Amino acid sequence: MINTVCLEPDGILTAExxxxxxxxxxxxxxxxxxxxxxxxxxxxxxxxxxxPVFMELNAFLPELHRRYRECPAGECSPDAIDTLxxxxxxxxxxxxxxxxxxxxSVLQGVVGxxxxxxxxxxxxxxxxxxVTLGKLRHIIFGDPADSLxxxxxxxxxxxxxxxxxALSFHNAPEQCGIGR
Amino acid sequence: xxxxxxFATTASPTCDNAARVAFDLAVKYEAQLYVMHVYGIPTRxxxxxxxxxxxxxxxxxxxDYEAWVEEEIRTTYEKQLAKTKNCVVQTRxxxxxxxxxxxxxxxxxxxxxxGAHSREEEVGATRFRNVLGDTMQRVAxxxxxxxxxxxxxxxxxxxxxxxxxxxxxxxxxxxSAFLFALKVAREVGCKLYLFHAADLSGxxxxxxxxxxxxxxxxxxxxxxxxxxxxxxxxxxxNYEIDIWEGVPYVEILKYAREKMADLIVMAHxxxxxxxxxxxxxxxxxxxxxxxxxxxxxxxxxxxxx
Numbered sequence: 163m164i165n166t167v168c169l170e171p172d173g174i175l176t177a178e179x180x181x182x183x184x185x186x187x188x189x190x191x192x193x194x195x196x197x198x199x200x201x202x203x204x205x206x207x208x209x210x211x212x213x214p215v216f217m218e219l220n221a222f223l224p225e226l227h228r229r230y231r232e233c234p235a236g237e238c239s240p241d242a243i244d245t246l247x248x249x250x251x252x253x254x255x256x257x258x259x260x261x262x263x264x265x266x267s268v269l270q271g272v273v274g275x276x277x278x279x280x281x282x283x284x285x286x287x288x289x290x291x292x293v294t295l296g297k298l299r300h301i302i303f304g305d306p307a308d309s310l311x312x313x314x315x316x317x318x319x320x321x322x323x324x325x326x327x328a329l330s331f332h333n334a335p336e337q338c339g340i341g342r
Numbered sequence: 343x344x345x346x347x348x349f350a351t352t353a354s355p356t357c358d359n360a361a362r363v364a365f366d367l368a369v370k371y372e373a374q375l376y377v378m379h380v381y382g383i384p385t386r387x388x389x390x391x392x393x394x395x396x397x398x399x400x401x402x403x404x405x406d407y408e409a410w411v412e413e414e415i416r417t418t419y420e421k422q423l424a425k426t427k428n429c430v431v432q433t434r435x436x437x438x439x440x441x442x443x444x445x446x447x448x449x450x451x452x453x454x455x456x457g458a459h460s461r462e463e464e465v466g467a468t469r470f471r472n473v474l475g476d477t478m479q480r481v482a483x484x485x486x487x488x489x490x491x492x493x494x495x496x497x498x499x500x501x502x503x504x505x506x507x508x509x510x511x512x513x514x515x516x517x518s519a520f521l522f523a524l525k526v527a528r529e530v531g532c533k534l535y536l537f538h539a540a541d542l543s544g545x546x547x548x549x550x551x552x553x554x555x556x557x558x559x560x561x562x563x564x565x566x567x568x569x570x571x572x573x574x575x576x577x578x579x580n581y582e583i584d585i586w587e588g589v590p591y592v593e594i595l596k597y598a599r600e601k602m603a604d605l606i607v608m609a610h611x612x613x614x615x616x617x618x619x620x621x622x623x624x625x626x627x628x629x630x631x632x633x634x635x636x637x638x639x640x641x642x643x644x645x646x647x
Contacts, residue, residue: 221589222592251467268466
């Protein structure tokens, strides 16, 4: 069985089968991620603070972390989103262009049984929203209506890099220039 | 400032943000607006069928079909059309980028406004695909006028905008972009931020130069900006120069956010190559994807001064 790493709400990684997590966190990047209960987006940033070497995995992480530091210490959760779900999509594309297969990660909001886009929300509004791991979605020939879902696993690298990429789109200015 | 504007649209929700800016611009500058939609590739040139560029299906096309498409576009933009005096809706059959470029050339437009791509992408997928649609890429590559790319909602930027960020990379195309940015800043009377991101990572991955080298590079870049760009500004003094070191697209996005930029102007590509050969640089693509403000991509010296 693949090695697992448990991500705690306070940002600490625990790897029962690997005693060297604190000393060499990079060795855990290929481990399967398990999220503990009460894991939130804030826990993700706490992990970056506990293991600063992860900040180098994605060019956007230092800036995202800086913005995280400016956010309130609690109660950052929009009423409109129940949880944030990290998932993976495999998409077969047949037309236009040459046939291709793409695999990418997705971070989306979940409300009841529906998924919602989280781009419009600033990071500060999402920090205390619980994060969960979703299923692998297989889209067949570019038609999102025709898809299958499978249980899957995520590595720590996929998790960190995927969240960094998704959050890098949350770039709306804090205030608009209108009326100035 | 803009006398003729071409708004190329798929008339789908993905172009709504671009539509808002295009119509606002036309109203503000009392410009002639051409709303253009290209549908289907004609089979064998003069055949009675057109292949839908999205689905690959074959449709009959003729006057009835054309009238129906035009009616659809008028319905989509009903509210905006009611407020815009000089607006022409055009439909064409053909390869989208070819028809858009042909129309831009024939109509001698000052600006093309487009959405970044023709389908809604999940943000994860954008990493693997052409971030900007093929049509957008090809139009930006060949267009003689600046191309305004709108990928995010932008509330009335061109009505009230007060901060332009110009991403400088010292190429020929960058000079054209600068002239466009200066022209807009003068006309609107807003502040122009001349920004250069010094990418000092070099070719040796992970090997960063020391602080003295970074400071020297930044000083050299500042001097170059003053010599190349500031010297051309004449009496325009509402500007600021900033140079940050780091990954260019990350730094431009950070800077634009800090300065609450309403418009980002960038050269089409980051190296001095033939404009006809130049694909949109990855820096521009990454910025277009994430910037809250519209991004003007400028590739040539025409229509900028």
